[in-house]
Amino acid sequence: LNPVFTIGQQISEVLRLHRGIDNAEARSRSIELLQAVRIPDVAARVDDYPHQLSGGQRQRVMIAIALACEPEILIADEPTTALDVTVQAEIFALLRDLGAKLDTAIIMITHDMGAVAQMSERMLVMYAGRRVEEGQVADVIKAPAHPYTRGLIACVPHITSDVGALVDTLPEIDGIVPPIIRFGRDECLFAPRCARAADACWSAKPQQSDISGHSGHSVSCWHPFGAEESR
Numbered sequence: 001l002n003p004v005f006t007i008g009q010q011i012s013e014v015l016r017l018h019r020g021i022d023n024a025e026a027r028s029r030s031i032e033l034l035q036a037v038r039i040p041d042v043a044a045r046v047d048d049y050p051h052q053l054s055g056g057q058r059q060r061v062m063i064a065i066a067l068a069c070e071p072e073i074l075i076a077d078e079p080t081t082a083l084d085v086t087v088q089a090e091i092f093a094l095l096r097d098l099g100a101k102l103d104t105a106i107i108m109i110t111h112d113m114g115a116v117a118q119m120s121e122r123m124l125v126m127y128a129g130r131r132v133e134e135g136q137v138a139d140v141i142k143a144p145a146h147p148y149t150r151g152l153i154a155c156v157p158h159i160t161s162d163v164g165a166l167v168d169t170l171p172e173i174d175g176i177v178p179p180i181i182r183f184g185r186d187e188c189l190f191a192p193r194c195a196r197a198a199d200a201c202w203s204a205k206p207q208q209s210d211i212s213g214h215s216g217h218s219v220s221c222w223h224p225f226g227a228e229e230s231r
Helices: 007-020 021-037 055-068 085-102 113-119 137-142 147-154 163-168 199-203
Strands: 072-078 106-111 122-127 129-136 207-211 218-220
Touching: 007 021, 007 055, 021 055, 021 147, 055 072, 055 085, 072 147, 085 113, 106 113, 106 207, 113 129, 113 137, 122 137, 129 137
Parallel strands: 072 106
Antiparallel strands: 122 129, 129 218, 207 218
């Protein structure tokens, strides 16, 4: 958000530019949008500046701006970064409700597997700019086939875990993301970090293949995990 303009001015600008409406109508519609994203005392807050709002309220204003023109698709890139868990849950609930009300599809970009589980129907896991696994969220989380997907899920502590033991045992994915000069190579870019890597991984880029028994679940890996292999 621009710190030198009120939130009402910033929403109105989008409406004037893309809907071609006058200032009065844009202000009225801005108030409606702020009500839709559940900003309290809207009549007074519409003239507030961003610094007068909490982090969660500023995120709600951003959602109002994004939905002002009722898009068919909303791309939410890390929509809850720097927000506490309670506010995150409120933002997710708001996005779900507004998406359903406006019939807007939401593409969420995130590293948070918990957020994916709460918000998404399908998930697409990417590594170094390449698609490595795709499927229904329940299928992928229950039986992740790609080593990178398994690593991401394993890094999330389970609510039943022994917190004391996690100090020494919380899993991690060894290594670092490859430099961009490697991105175009005909090889598996995850191979340097993968315990299952073999000769084929270094000599050819794995192709997307369907996983037997799971409609719509596919993986790009020379040595994917089977559903019977425990995580």
